[in-house]
Amino acid sequence: MSSTYGSKIKISIFGESHGNGIGVVIDGLTAGEKIDFDKILNQMARRAPGKDKTATPRKESDLPKILSGMLGDTLTGAPLCAVIENTNTRSGDYGNILSCPRPGHSDYTAFVKYNASNDIRGGGHFSGRLTAPIVFAGAVCRQILENKGIKIAAHINSIGNVCDTPFNPVEIDSQLIDRLNRSSFALIDENVESKMRSVVEDARMSLDSVGGTIECAVTGIDAGFGEPMFDGVEGVIAKAVFGVPAIKGIEFGKGFELSKMRGSQSNDPFEYKDGKVVTSTNNCGGILGGITNGMPIIFRVAVKPTPSISQKQHTVDLQKKENAELEIHGRHDPCIVPRAVPVIEAVTAVAIINLM
Amino acid sequence: MSSTYGSKIKISIFGESHGNGIGVVIDGLTAGEKIDFDKILNQMARRAPGKDKTATPRKESDLPKILSGMLGDTLTGAPLCAVIENTNTRSGDYGNILSCPRPGHSDYTAFVKYNASNDIRGGGHFSGRLTAPIVFAGAVCRQILENKGIKIAAHINSIGNVCDTPFNPVEIDSQLIDRLNRSSFALIDENVESKMRSVVEDARMSLDSVGGTIECAVTGIDAGFGEPMFDGVEGVIAKAVFGVPAIKGIEFGKGFELSKMRGSQSNDPFEYKDGKVVTSTNNCGGILGGITNGMPIIFRVAVKPTPSISQKQHTVDLQKKENAELEIHGRHDPCIVPRAVPVIEAVTAVAIINLM
């Protein structure tokens, strides 16, 4: 496994859904930075389940305990380790023998890769619960970025066919960012919330789930970050984002729409504005040649529908080596998009701090 | 700069458009593998310009010279270095002072990043010409993969609004792969070629350019490759693919379409077929939890229109610090999608070999 990310600031995620605890080690942070622990808790609360009917009613106790790297509110320079204990795991009540892999899940691929030795309880290391330490790491990194004037915000761009208004790619209001950063159901146009919730509720009532997209923006980043070729901003962000379960696509700026455009439409003209070079459009999503151009970085990710659905599904029985049917019990998020918003912000923060 | 990729097989790309030469060092190859040099040249010929009106009529002499790592047709285990000399560069005929950055190009971001010291002639290190050593590296890696039964093929999925037929995601014909691997204008449905060429020709006649998409498939790869989280197959491929200039999006399997689907539609049911676990659909693009599931890996990338167009464009004059207009002379590809197909195959080969 390689649950590590980063070269300057390295994060190393550990834990399994039903083990003793999950957490993260963050190596490379600058000593002396002040970290507001409440801000970390706020971000973790945004991701935590059980807030409403779009999410699973399971109760997770996500309070992170700092083992090292902080003294009071100050980073010491030592690796920062935070642990979240798994409190309500009942490991006794089911075995660890994978019989029927759930379609759309990592059950089967983990079974093959880990010689049937992986901890399958609750998804093990593949559980969405492992995004909690990612949010922790992101919450630390984004505070450091904010001290440099860099802000990160994401919103639910769409759930099913219901779409939010996109970011204005050339200028993103600071108050909007702050509002999104506090929201558990982050939308630019809050009027679409009820429609989106209906889509999720419909799926839930059908014992089904639904996907969506998330749009993310990074503002206040100067021109010149990122490297050409394989450490370009797109690649660095993509590698971080695809570390989040259920993400199956990413596009920067106009993304796939660019494929239908002509150069005269897609090229962003340069101009001077208040003595600074800007572009009058931002179809490139703030990145040219893999390097930031000083405009907001804009990207969207595709989130697949939660694979855990309560309908009967076709699968195989790996023990009996025959086709089988599967009904998953238990409570699952019919749509993980709202909870994935702070996770996308978090991995983006970790990616961006590695470009500095 | 960090023009390197890979942990097991590391490639390190060097060169500038108008320097003495470009090339690649490939470190980590297994000694004793036989490499067919003609197959390398064939792949490089597919990428080379000047074949028809979709491409620039410039003549590049792309013959790679092996400096080390091969003795006869056998890899020695030492780092493989190949150099392509830049023969027809006329460095005398223009200076190296960037005045007006071309919209959509890396001119401005490179100017900021490299303190105005980068070699701007022909785009320097950002030139599309640097994809030639990438194709070389890919051509070596794909031969090694083919010996393991793994094949990689891509095709022009769309140019503008004209679309090719997509791959059948659950079964890809070996003969189709071979045909695509030989083609300079790779299409599954060759009947769309004339329509696509018209779109490109229209753009060219309008002094404009046009974008497109490329679909790529990897067949014959067993279940179990890739790591969870940040070294998942999606992230590893994405990081490689975004190293290619002009790529602005990537999606795996159904990708962004998944965002509009329900779990009952998107989950790929497992079944036994000839004693092997397969999925009856392949919406996940052969990847679950970041790990291959044994089905073909399928992904699509978005290629933006060539930023070099001959129309007058708005930009800034960085010397005079004022707005300016720019007309780019010279001959440019009105559409780089056909030539980008072997480049996408190449970076995919480099990515896949790093998963082994």
Added chain:
Amino acid sequence: MSSTYGSKIKISIFGESHGNGIGVVIDGLTAGEKIDFDKILNQMARRAPGKDKTATPRKESDLPKILSGMLGDTLTGAPLCAVIENTNTRSGDYGNILSCPRPGHSDYTAFVKYNASNDIRGGGHFSGRLTAPIVFAGAVCRQILENKGIKIAAHINSIGNVCDTPFNPVEIDSQLIDRLNRSSFALIDENVESKMRSVVEDARMSLDSVGGTIECAVTGIDAGFGEPMFDGVEGVIAKAVFGVPAIKGIEFGKGFELSKMRGSQSNDPFEYKDGKVVTSTNNCGGILGGITNGMPIIFRVAVKPTPSISQKQHTVDLQKKENAELEIHGRHDPCIVPRAVPVIEAVTAVAIINLM
């Protein structure tokens, strides 16, 4: 900070002497391996203090708690995280303002590097206590190596001027290895123990400390591991070994003695023995061109005297910016060499497993 090591098996050490806990994340272990937890505890006990008068009488509770990566006695493939809580830290009873850096310690360099924000209590992240999670990681790795027939043993080569008998470099007895692996004062010739203990006791009585050397051997490793140049066996081991506090030198095979030899003396002749290529001497320490030659790997490290001594020492007062005198109170190991033996074995195990 970068308290991480390894590319295939990555270990990430965290913790500070007086924080909430210390530990390690080990990423990349193969699922399905059986690990004997008691063997881990045995190794940790060898390093633990308080066993006799050569060591500090402080009591550390070094019982590691597994948070993830093991289910029962089996590795799951997920990152293995072990935490050791710091139980008897009394953080209230002294401040965190460095006034007078201890000579020979990292106090001053950490003060400069971490902007005076590092946790100085008990040495913080630089504390020798951080070698406990290293021993944990090594104890896991060496069990995996032992399953491949590779054993690692070290002994106290010298303390002050008292020397143990060195390993027979061409053949190392398996029973000797087992005996050393169980010993807390590991010696080949156990007759020198009383003399060595006298040297340590003399130093302790003089409120002083004393250094020594450790010799380490790796047996059962086949020819062909390691890479030429910068990932050679010497470099890989050296990087791991210099991660251990107080190590100031390393030499392989005859090491510095080779500098006084002639080639006709130092070259190890090859010969066939039982159908296998061996060398009749082993001056190269089992490594040629950075690659193992199938003979035991042999190296020695220099351990400086514990810098914490109770004599009055000259230093500076960083607050008052003037010269000062310092008397360190508290109990310290007058010689850390015996406890460093299992630590050297541990980092060697981590290094060797990264060569596989």
Added chain:
Amino acid sequence: MSSTYGSKIKISIFGESHGNGIGVVIDGLTAGEKIDFDKILNQMARRAPGKDKTATPRKESDLPKILSGMLGDTLTGAPLCAVIENTNTRSGDYGNILSCPRPGHSDYTAFVKYNASNDIRGGGHFSGRLTAPIVFAGAVCRQILENKGIKIAAHINSIGNVCDTPFNPVEIDSQLIDRLNRSSFALIDENVESKMRSVVEDARMSLDSVGGTIECAVTGIDAGFGEPMFDGVEGVIAKAVFGVPAIKGIEFGKGFELSKMRGSQSNDPFEYKDGKVVTSTNNCGGILGGITNGMPIIFRVAVKPTPSISQKQHTVDLQKKENAELEIHGRHDPCIVPRAVPVIEAVTAVAIINLM
């Protein structure tokens, strides 16, 4: 193979003794730095063979050709690639089948590792000739370091039993450094030169070779560079140094001598001198806790005798699978220590620049 080093400034060495060329790619250099090409040539001349009787009379044409990364005398920010063509290789006149591995050489280990496919002519990738591109890389890095006030100098510390005067570890004269940097037989006390040359000549006349030690110093480096644990200065330098063929040991400060000292002797007392914190001795070699303390970095390396000697030696015949005798013809350096001095300086420069 992994002939790459570094994380911030990555060097990637390629080439084989009898291939078409050898060279280096340096990735990560800062654009805009001025590089004096003559200074590079001067350093390469120091390493080049054929200067006198201590070295082989073979003539190498070591003129490096810059393929990319420099425009005039200025770094462009693109990867810097330099190639040295192999001109006088006659590949036709001997085969590539290893029969009898030379004792002390990498012949056997490379044979095992590379499945007998490595290019054995002239040592292939293991040839000492590969240190030429290392010196090139070092010569670039040291110029950048010199602009920051950091200088690196090494001298022949000993050949056989003849020793030079060591550096004064607390203060190293700048003029001495400059003189050593220009010398092909670098000595602090030039009076020992004739004695040393006699030792080498004696070995040569006996168809033998002789080893030695090199001492290296880095001056002008501020306190605070390096990381605790595995990226400490000792480990970073050691990994670079062990990339040089024939190096079998390294010690920092007093090194192995520390093992015989007491803490009261080895601890370097701090004091204020001209308002700056210094140590009055420098037994730790300028490094505490893996971090520079502002004093000169001092280390010594052990160089084994050249394994190529003309005496008859015992070895095996790998084809016939029997013991054999071997007489190596051709001309070889009876002592590589003088030529290794600029190589050690070079890898040190590459290591130090990676700490910045």
